[in-house]
Amino acid sequence: MFDRGIEIKTPGQIESMRAAGLVVGQTLELLRGSAVAGVTTGDLDGIARDHIRSCGATSNFLGYHGFRGVICTSVNDEVVHGIPGKRVLRDGDVISIDCGAIIDGWHGDAATSVAIGQVPDDVTELMRVTEQALWRGIAAAALGGRVSDISHAVETTVDAAGDYGIVEGYTGHGIGSAMHQPPNVANYGRPGRGPKLVKGLVLAVEPMVSLGTAQTRTLSDDWTVVTTDGSRAAHYEHTFTLTDTGTWVLTALDGGESMLAELGVPYGGPSGA
Template identity: 70%
Template sequence: MGLLDRGIEIKTPEQVDAMRCAGLVVGRTLELMRSSARAGISTGELDAIAEDHIRASGATPSFKGYHGFPGSICASVNDEVVHGIPGPRVLADGDLVSIDCGAIVDGWHGDAAITVAVGEVSDELHHLMRVTEEAMWRGIAAARPGGRVSDISHAVEQHVRSSGNFGILEDYTGHGIGTQMHQPPDVPNYGKAGRGPKLVRGLALAVEPMITLGTKESEVLEDDWTVVTADGSWAAHFEHTFTLTPQGAWVLTALDGGEEMLGRLGVPFGGR
């Protein structure tokens, strides 16, 4: 493991393999969350299911106790964008719930998020989710060795702006990840290409667009965690952890490593 400027952590191939183990735990936990999220279940019950699965997989939840956070997942419903505390809230038909999950294996972190529709939701909400997830993949696909971090940011923003009138949160970003869940560099979801730290082999980043049906403005609730839209509009959030290999991008939290989606976008797959 080496360090670049600004404290950026560069992983060896063996360390990336360890991160893949953590990433697979996260990916499988989120698939369990996708199948478990339904009308009538509470976000606290989802949290208990996730924690049991993470620990049974030989991993530790990244979120539990992180700066005092009480849950093993973040569960953010409707106008809650990110960092929702799981608890007694019961999901209802028509809700959107963003589920963010992290796991640690042998000191290495994985971090990813999905947004799930509970029962039937409107076409507008399906479009919001689709645009947000596609923007994440466009950002990952824009990463090339020798490029810059803001190449990712620009690709995310371009896709969102070309897909409708959405708000892109600016106060919350993606991030570097490795021996800590949050490391330099920040990965904003907007901006011009060609700026920021260089993209190199062994750099691991979490890309996570947070997109609203309204404006980019947000507020934090009195619990000091839950971020909500200032205008009450609903939001979606997707996230994956990826790294760059000599062959291309490898999405460490995707069960197939990102091979299918990267192939659809016409970029090389760097996993194994």
């Protein structure tokens, strides 16, 4: 069902999205353990490809506007949309891995950043702040609220942590029977604006934060987005929905239950998720 262009899902459809989300979450967990010095980004793509297929799912990245991988692999100053290939990961790198999957026509989408060996302290802190901003954004969502409540929480979390660049021009999004749907979920803005948060709305929240500028450019491959000053970036993402009982993070293996508890937010998924 669509409400003013925004897709509202039934409980059964959200269950299918949870199934897709679990494939995504499991794939990212596998890749976190596989991303080590000496491995290529293409190796990681192969691991993801095999796992998604073994789960009976398909990739929503592969072939998307001609994209060649099942994951995006963005290293160091690459913010998003890095194409997996021959690049060898080295000690001190940070890689952001974005992954999606489809089950029964319903999509899941999530991302994580991984340190390769020992990284500088400021990079470790960048990753911590970006992930915290993701969860603070999700925690700010409540039935009857507005989409920009999420945006404002992301922005204030990053701003309070230090002098970071919140990447401009790229946002989170609605998700469901397509990977990218309205509404956009910006990573900055005033609260209380945008579409209302209602049951059946599913959103992907994805802060992208750099150690320097908020400005980016796209490389000649027409995909890879990098910071204009060469500063390192981090990217985290989860897909979530709101139920009568609280928040359910469809791409987190535990449904987000543990992190939501830390933030004092009611968990809205099934028990034992």
